[in-house]
Amino acid sequence: MKMKKGLTAKGRATRQRIVVAAALLIREKGIAGTSLDDVRVATATSKSQLFHYFPEGRSDILAAVTEYEACQVLEAQQPFLGDLSTWESWQDWQHAVVTHYTELGQRCPLGSLTAELGKSSPQTRAVVSSLYDKWEAALVRGVETVTSAGRDAALGRARSILTAVQGGVVMLQTTGRTDYLEAALTEAISPLRPVGTQVGSV
Structure with a gap:
């Protein structure tokens, strides 16, 4: 901060x-x-x-x-976000994400704060952009570690995963249900699962 x-x-x-x-x-x-x-x-x-x-x-x-809450979004995903080097760590990360947003429920402190400050304000954009850049970079490193994907493919997969999180969170906030987030994340990270490994197995 x-x-x-x-x-x-x-x-x-x-x-x-x-x-x-x-x-x-x-x-x-x-x-x-x-x-x-x-x-x-x-x-x-x-x-x-x-x-x-x-x-x-x-x-x-x-x-x-707002900057503090952005840091908390990443902190809630640790230590898994910092070392997505195995399928097990990806599953642990998924669980941490779902747990974090389940605890917040339909409240989203960061969303409320950015709305209050104005999403078009330079200050807000800087905080949110920094958050997504750090989040995306960690996901890209994880994808590259567990797959043979090149940089562009890893970036595409990381962005799909991040979009799945955000889409699932929006659904959670409007419905109060976490199953959308869980399903979206399961689908998004499934291509990273080693061949022969069952969904949900660790």
């Missing part, structure tokens, strides 16, 4: 503590239901402290929380 320049180690820790607390409040109460006063109370900080770390107030905090 990007930090304000010139902060001491203690200052960076305080800023991060505010961001995490704000993220948890937004997850619990929603964006509209979370005020700067709520954040101050939750973090035991003064108004002057809050504006020291976030000069633009609410918009700065929301931008920082």
Whole structure:
């Protein structure tokens, strides 16, 4: 996560503590239901402290929380996303993804935050683009490791998998059902399964 320049180690820790607390409040109460006063109370900080770390107030905090939530999307997939070198690790990764979004249910903190900030804003685009670039790169490395696919083919497969995740998440958010996400991911990663291995076997 990007930090304000010139902060001491203690200052960076305080800023991060505010961001995490704000993220948890937004997850619990929603964006509209979370005020700067709520954040101050939750973090035991003064108004002057809050504006020291976030000069633009609410918009700065929301931008920082958006970046934090983007990091959480990738963190929830670890350690599997970092080492997709076997069919078993791909299955473990699939389980981690489904578990993460099942726990979130019909709430999507990152989606709500990007909508609030404006999907066309340069700041939002930068955060979302960085998230997908890192996610895609990890999937490409995994595909290349378990197949003999060239770079272009691996990229295509990785993008299909990532699209399956996002499509399944949209269906989850609109229906409350995880089976769409599970089915989409199973189909997307099935070409990576070694010959003779049964679906779901580890």
